[in-house]
Amino acid sequence: MKPRISLLSVLSASITLSLASASFGQEFQTPYTEWGVPDLQGNWKNATVMPFERPSELGTKQAYTEEEAMLLEKQAQQAVEEDNEPLDPNRPAPALEALPPVGNYDLFWTDRGMFLPTIDGEFRTSAIIDPPNGRIPERVAGFRERMQELRANRPDRNAGPEGRGLGERCLVAFGNSSGPVMTPVMYNSHMQIVQSPGYVNIIVEMAHDSRIIKIADERNPAGEVHQKWMGDSIGRWEGDTLVVETKNYNPWITYRGAPTENLTVIETFKRGANNKIIYGFTVDDPTVYSAQWSGAYPLSRMDEPVYEYACHEGNYGIIGILAGARRLEAMERDGVERAIEQ
Secondary structure, three states: OOOOOOHHHHHHHHHHHHHHHHHOHHHOOOOEOOOOOEOOOEEEEOOOOOOOOOOHHHOOOOEEOHHHHHHHHHHHHHHHHHHOOOOOOOOOOOOHHHOOOOOOOOHHHOOOOOOOOOEOOEEEOOOEEEOOOOOOOOEOOOHHHHHHHHHHOOOOOOOOHHHOOOOOOOOOOHHHOOOOOOOOOOOOOEEEEEEEOOEEEEEEOHHHEEEEEEEOOOOOOOOOOOOEOOOEEEEEEEOOEEEEEEEOEOOOOEEOOEEOOOOEEEEEEEEEEOOEEEEEEEEEOOOOEOOOEEEEEEEEEOOOOOOOOOOOOOOOHHHHHHHHHHHHHHHHHHHHHHHHHO
8 A cells, every 4th residue: 555645745845946946046048949939838837825816914915934935835735634634434424404515526636736836036925916915906987787787688597508607618718727817726727838930829738728829010910800719819029028918809708707808918928947937917908997907927847748628528517407407497387387277
């Protein structure tokens, strides 16, 4: 029987690697492709303990101390350790009223971020750094009323497949894993970057999404508008940094629950070390947010391959959901008819 390796046993190694990346960052030389642009290729992951928004109690504190970062990692790893403990087979049955919600996944299916890689030598308290409180700005006046009107005109969730979420239908990744903005979720926060002259392709493991970024001086010289699931992404090189502007999203796509017809996202990709890319983002939508907001994630190199995400192969979930809805409707009609007869 293989001995269990405690997640806590790799804690100090994680901090050491993070600090090493920061310490030797000045010696790092950006690798280049054979056609002369910075080489971003490889398999990467953005899973991290760092939250997207900063906890309110931290205010404008942008970075943790090394001791605070170690404690945060330890707490995250302990939580998984506790969830991973075997259950007592002789435990009493829980009280009926105390039954917890089952949810969709147990620990086996998740792959939480449990480490805190550095960005520019800092253990960041949140991905968002602007505004200084590390939180998404308030929505503009009238946004709530606009959303209420949009929801009133959307298909009912049980009327047909179109009423279900895009992630549930496996059309795109859930949680905005594929971006932009590319954010980690509870599992499969992995991606592969492949480059060729004039293009950068980001393949995200979650829901097999692939975003093709064209390197060009102009978006569409002929003036065409290309609406794509993850937006129309055009990139340019500014020194060693890839700058990507994305707009023109498929009308079905939302970002953080808001429409995307006026959304522009600027992303930056810059090698920070042999094992790290610093991924920056700026979100601009004057019809949704009261101000632009920006942040960054560390992308850490991984040795594992990016697997095919065979979402919905042999999955009859949608059929079952809609069949159940039709059955409930039939039962309701039958009840109404009987009431009328009586």
